[in-house]
Amino acid sequence: MKNQFEQKRGHVASAVECxxxxxxxxxxQVYSEFQKQIENAWLDINQECLxxxxxxxxxxxxxxxxxxxxxxxYKEQDSYTHVGKVMRDNIASVLINAxx
Numbered sequence: 001m002k003n004q005f006e007q008k009r010g011h012v013a014s015a016v017e018c019x020x021x022x023x024x025x026x027x028x029q030v031y032s033e034f035q036k037q038i039e040n041a042w043l044d045i046n047q048e049c050l051x052x053x054x055x056x057x058x059x060x061x062x063x064x065x066x067x068x069x070x071x072x073x074y075k076e077q078d079s080y081t082h083v084g085k086v087m088r089d090n091i092a093s094v095l096i097n098a099x100x
Contacts, residue, residue, distance in 0.1 A: 042071075 079087040
């Protein structure tokens with residue numbers, strides 16, 4: 001799975017390893033739980049964006065776009081560390097083939 005790459009590099013324990021140890025579950029259950037947490041976080045973010053706030057919407061939009069970027073980069077795999085065709089195409093569509 002994804003955290004095996006981190007283990008090979010000798011980094012500190014991953015979130016997956018910590019969750020497995022803390023709750024005594026297998027790796028697949030951890031990924032399932034993390035996916036649920038991510039989905040719930042996106043629901044919270046979207047609901048909060050619909051409410052009036054003292055913070056300006058342009059500032060919130062920038063923070064939301066940063067979150068969207070992280071989601072795109074890390075959703076299926078670590079596309080930051082292992083850049084593939086999909087990520088190259090995403091970058092090209094934003095920076096090279098941008099629609100103005």
